[in-house]
Amino acid sequence: MVVGEKEILDSLQQIVGSENVITDEEDLQKYGSDQSFVTPLNPLYAVKPGSQGNVQKIILLANQKGIPVIPYSSGTNLQGAHIPTRKAITIDLSKLNKIHLIDPISRNVILEPGVTFSHLQDELKKQGLRVLTPLGVPSNGSVIGTYLEFTPLFSWPKYGPWEILTVEMVLPNGEVMGTGQMAVKAAQHPYTWTTPQ
Incomplete structure (x- = not known):
């Protein structure tokens, strides 16, 4: 039992709407287990924010x-x-699935955590580009989640292991902090694409 559980639930429902707060134990199972050997434990609630402000x-x-x-x-x-x-509160980021920028010059993208490999590949293909393909990750896998976990890529020998160049994150006090390009909003093509000679 978490102290103030009802108050937390009420507040979450005010933020994202009751339809975006999951409380049913059976529905919470997907957030509290996977195919690993880690002992399953359902979160207190799962919430599905639709915006950065909600997060x-x-x-x-x-x-x-x-x-x-x-x-x-x-x-x-x-x-x-x-x-x-x-x-804990699980924040399901799948609704945050926008691609904000595809930069064919710098060959980088700015996207939200809910963007999947299939979604990104569909958009990159329109510009004659392709996503850096990870080993053993399904097409519905999160691009950001996969890269944060440092899943090996077929492209590492040629391009190196650094896929995430910049991050915009929410701090515990609710403020947003950017690193790299996200710290300087006016930056244009700050990263150049090169290969070993």
């Missing part, structure tokens, strides 16, 4: 209540990364 409010609420948050994007992880170790 900021959820993170701030969780921080104020002293309850951990677990990010969840596509659910294709096989190593227990999204399984809580104690009661």
Whole structure:
């Protein structure tokens, strides 16, 4: 039992709407287990924010209540990364699935955590590009989630292992912080694409 559980639920429903807060234990099972050997544990609630502003409010609420948050994007992880170790709020980021930029000059993209490999590949193909393909990840896997887990790519020998160049993240106080290009919003093509000679 989490102290203030009803208050937390009410606040989450105000932020994202009751239809985007999952409370049923059976429905929560997908957020509390995977094919790993990690002991299953359902989160207290799972929430599906539809905007960065929603995420900021959820993170701030969780921080104020002293309850951990677990990010969840596509659910294709096989190593227990999204399984809580104690009661937590799982933030299902699958609705945040926009591609904000495809830069064919720098060969990089700016996208949200819910973007899958198939979605990104469909958009890249229109510009004659292709996604860096990971080993053993399904097409419905989250691009960001996969790269954050450092899943090996076929392209590593040629391009190296650094797929994430910049991040925009929500801090525990609800503020947004950017690194790299995301720290300087006016930057144009800050990264150049080169290969070994």
